[in-house]
Amino acid sequence: MPLPASRWRRFELSLAAVLLLILALDFAFPLPTPASNSPTLTVLAADGTPLRAWPGDDGAQRHPTTPEAVSPHYLQALLHYEDRWFYVHPGVNPVALARAAWQWVRHGRIVSGGSTLTMQVARLVDERAAGRSVPAKLRQIVRALQLELHLSKHEILALYLNLAPMGGPLEGVETASRAYLGKGAADLSQAEAALLVALPQSPTRLRPDRAVASAQAARDKVLTRMQTQGVWTAAEVADAKLERVFAPPLRARWLAPLAAERLRQEARRQGKTEAVIQSTLDAGLQARLEQLLTDRLNSLPEAVSMAALVVDNRTLDVRGYVGSADFTDARRGAHVDMVRAKRSPGSTLKPFLYAMALDEGLIHSESLLIDAPQNFGGYAPGNFQADFSGPVSVSEALQRSLNVPAVDLLDRLGPERFAGRLRNAGVKLRMPANAAPNLSLILGGGSTTLEELVGAYTALARGGLAARPHLTPGAPLQETRLMSEGAAFIVREILENGGRPGNPFRESGQRVAWKTGTSFGFRDAWALGVTDRYTFGVWIGRPDGTPNPGHFGANSAAPLLRDLAAALGPDGMSNQARQQLGPRRKPDNVAAVPICWPQGQAEAATEPGLCLQRRTAWTLDGAVPPTLPDRLRPTPLAEPVWVKAGQRVQPGCAPDAERVDAVRWPALLGPFLDAEQRHPMERLPWRADCAPREPVANRLRVVGLEPGTMLRPAPGQAEVTLRLQAIGAQQGATWLLDGQWMAASDTAAAAQTLHVSRPGPHRLTVMDGLGRWARVEFQVAN
Numbered sequence: 001m002p003l004p005a006s007r008w009r010r011f012e013l014s015l016a017a018v019l020l021l022i023l024a025l026d027f028a029f030p031l032p033t034p035a036s037n038s039p040t041l042t043v044l045a046a047d048g049t050p051l052r053a054w055p056g057d058d059g060a061q062r063h064p065t066t067p068e069a070v071s072p073h074y075l076q077a078l079l080h081y082e083d084r085w086f087y088v089h090p091g092v093n094p095v096a097l098a099r100a101a102w103q104w105v106r107h108g109r110i111v112s113g114g115s116t117l118t119m120q121v122a123r124l125v126d127e128r129a130a131g132r133s134v135p136a137k138l139r140q141i142v143r144a145l146q147l148e149l150h151l152s153k154h155e156i157l158a159l160y161l162n163l164a165p166m167g168g169p170l171e172g173v174e175t176a177s178r179a180y181l182g183k184g185a186a187d188l189s190q191a192e193a194a195l196l197v198a199l200p201q202s203p204t205r206l207r208p209d210r211a212v213a214s215a216q217a218a219r220d221k222v223l224t225r226m227q228t229q230g231v232w233t234a235a236e237v238a239d240a241k242l243e244r245v246f247a248p249p250l251r252a253r254w255l256a257p258l259a260a261e262r263l264r265q266e267a268r269r270q271g272k273t274e275a276v277i278q279s280t281l282d283a284g285l286q287a288r289l290e291q292l293l294t295d296r297l298n299s300l301p302e303a304v305s306m307a308a309l310v311v312d313n314r315t316l317d318v319r320g321y322v323g324s325a326d327f328t329d330a331r332r333g334a335h336v337d338m339v340r341a342k343r344s345p346g347s348t349l350k351p352f353l354y355a356m357a358l359d360e361g362l363i364h365s366e367s368l369l370i371d372a373p374q375n376f377g378g379y380a381p382g383n384f385q386a387d388f389s390g391p392v393s394v395s396e397a398l399q400r401s402l403n404v405p406a407v408d409l410l411d412r413l414g415p416e417r418f419a420g421r422l423r424n425a426g427v428k429l430r431m432p433a434n435a436a437p438n439l440s441l442i443l444g445g446g447s448t449t450l451e452e453l454v455g456a457y458t459a460l461a462r463g464g465l466a467a468r469p470h471l472t473p474g475a476p477l478q479e480t481r482l483m484s485e486g487a488a489f490i491v492r493e494i495l496e497n498g499g500r501p502g503n504p505f506r507e508s509g510q511r512v513a514w515k516t517g518t519s520f521g522f523r524d525a526w527a528l529g530v531t532d533r534y535t536f537g538v539w540i541g542r543p544d545g546t547p548n549p550g551h552f553g554a555n556s557a558a559p560l561l562r563d564l565a566a567a568l569g570p571d572g573m574s575n576q577a578r579q580q581l582g583p584r585r586k587p588d589n590v591a592a593v594p595i596c597w598p599q600g601q602a603e604a605a606t607e608p609g610l611c612l613q614r615r616t617a618w619t620l621d622g623a624v625p626p627t628l629p630d631r632l633r634p635t636p637l638a639e640p641v642w643v644k645a646g647q648r649v650q651p652g653c654a655p656d657a658e659r660v661d662a663v664r665w666p667a668l669l670g671p672f673l674d675a676e677q678r679h680p681m682e683r684l685p686w687r688a689d690c691a692p693r694e695p696v697a698n699r700l701r702v703v704g705l706e707p708g709t710m711l712r713p714a715p716g717q718a719e720v721t722l723r724l725q726a727i728g729a730q731q732g733a734t735w736l737l738d739g740q741w742m743a744a745s746d747t748a749a750a751a752q753t754l755h756v757s758r759p760g761p762h763r764l765t766v767m768d769g770l771g772r773w774a775r776v777e778f779q780v781a782n
Contacts, residue, residue: 390672
């Protein structure tokens with residue numbers, strides 16, 4: 001029987017009153033605003049892998065996401081485990097609430113809350129609705145109804161995905177997935193989805209980085225429920241349960257922490273407020289790079305740090321960035337970014353010097369250089385191994401990183417000009433106490449950074465164009481010509497294989513042009529490498545600048561660089577990329593030309609009989625420059641010799657002597673040459689009555705050791721001690737034993753004490769500042 005109209009009227013009025021009351025309460029007690037005004041700042045790798053994250057102002061880490069951006073496995077597990085009727089109920093599930101109320105009456109306590117996803121969201125947005133007490137539950141119910149009144153189901157689900165507690169400072173499924181599993185929530189497997197569904201039930205007790213067993217048991221419970229409800233098959237659940245629950249400590253998930261900090265600071269300076277910063281780093285390569293450095297730590301003193309940088313030559317994207325050896329070890333200067341630290345580069349600038357000299361037409365790859373004691377206006381450099389080789393080619397000097405030839409070449413090119421060219425290409429050489437550029441630059445007299453060096457070395461793979469590496473995608477390319485394409489090709493050939501056209505590189509898995517460097521006092525050890533795909537560099541030392549004796553570029557940095565090259569793969573490229581690139585192209589203006597020593601000119605342009613040693617050189621732009629001018633005897637190396645009856649004579653005392661064209665070596669090379677290396681005419685003896693007479697005061701001789709002497713150590717001693725003096729020496733004296741530097745003095749007349757321990761024949765040489773020399777051969781008995 002239908003209700004009377006009056007009763008319908010009263011019912012409608014009552015319903016309207018209730019609705020008005022609800023609307024009034026909703027207006028008087030609005031929903032709290034979810035914590036979204038302080039989002040987490042996250043730095044991502046190029047593929048979206050999180051590198052490092054910083055919490056918001058409230059200390060929480062959260063990464064905004066949507067239901068569409070989350071794995072379907074997770075949504076299935078969440079809705080079927082937590083709230084199967086989510087899309088049906090109005091915010092509360094009456095059946096679940098009735099069951100919870102009955103359990104409370106029966107047991108005298110709350111056994112199950114009967115919470116829906118909407119009620120859980122209500123608890124997350126309203127702190128007063130948290131807890132399991134009856135007033136808290138009533139508040140949850142009211143807030144859940146409000147949520148359903150204001151938001152769609154999609155919006156409520158999104159709130160849960162972003163606010164669900166996941167242990168520690170982590171909030172939301174995307175945050176937990178990145179922090180614990182190292183991947184985005186879109187890529188969750190069924191086992192991983194079940195784990196993250198279970199975690200909010202007890203975020204502290206079930207953290208997979210601290211309570212593995214409890215987390216796995218909770219995960220398996222979710223998996224079993226999914227099988228029972230027929231959502232996932234028994235086979236799928238069985239496979240999922242085989243996956244081991246494991247998550248390293250949250251901090252251990254960081255990659256490239258100093259690079260990420262750098263990007264965060266740059267964003268702040270630019271006033272950017274984005275919650276996500278994209279980087280160019282390759283997450284997989286970065287992880288391998290960090291592991292390489294970690295594996296080296298046990299071989300280094302506890303205060304020593306390391307840095308490494310890998311740059312893609314094509315895009316100048318930074319693909320790997322390690323600013324310190326161990327970000328958790330304060331003893332190693334954990335938070336000091338040595339990629340950007342200003343340090344002495346040692347010999348790492350030498351390739352640029354030789355490239356500039358090639359472009360200036362001063363040298364070719366086999367130009368004759370002098371590796372002998374020299375004094376450059378009071379600056380007398382020595383080699384790292386404290387020995388000298390005499391005549392060396394450009395390629396030998398660069399590959400062996402000899403110091404004296406490099407200083408000689410810089411003196412001719414000009415240190416100010418050299419520093420200016422480097423500065424223009426992004427390598428800013430900072431001089432001590434604002435000093436002007438000088439000859440010490442080429443041995444590390446200034447300071448620069450690993451980042452600047454790597455950027456300059458990219459010129460060897462980019463046709464001579466140096467460029468600034470960048471950490472953010474889409475950054476404008478900043479490049480400058482540092483050397484010509486031909487000079488880059490020649491220098492790279494030298495650093496790869498010695499640089500001789502007749503000695504091609506042996507094709508193998510690794511084709512790396514590399515150079516090491518060591519700063520004064522063993523403070524910095526460097527190694528730089530270039531392949532077709534990558535340019536990379538490593539630095540080893542103490543961040544505070546304290547010396548690190550025994551560690552230098554060749555024995556510490558170079559092995560690390562070699563391992564890094566191996567980690568990058570053959571030539572740093574895939575086989576497909578290698579095939580696309582094809583063989584390396586020699587520039588058209590580079591040619592292989594036979595040349596002759598000592599003049600250094602093309603063999604075809606050398607007079608017959610004046611070619612004492614043949615070599616094949618890389619030349620640039622058709623130029624074959626002669627040997628650099630002799631500093632001590634500025635006359636041409638080709639000079640006439642007068643011969644009569646098989647003896648050399650002076651033309652003034654033997655007018656009928658025969659004039660023969662001959663060639664000599666630079667004067668400073670005299671102590672290092674055997675008779676067979678000299679021109680045949682130069683080896684002829686002088687006729688006694690027709691020889692040049694040198695004043696006795698100008699003669700240089702050794703006092704304290706006679707030629708042919710046999711020396712024996714004193715009883716109980718392992719070495720022979722010699723006290724010697726160079727008579728007639730001017731502008732200082734340098735002593736060499738078997739070509740190795742032994743001692744030097746600014747005062748020529750000063751006596752020198754030398755110690756010889758190796759038995760057998762020896763050659764003692766003394767040279768003065770004028771290039772004159774004297775030699776004594778002797779033996780040490782066993």
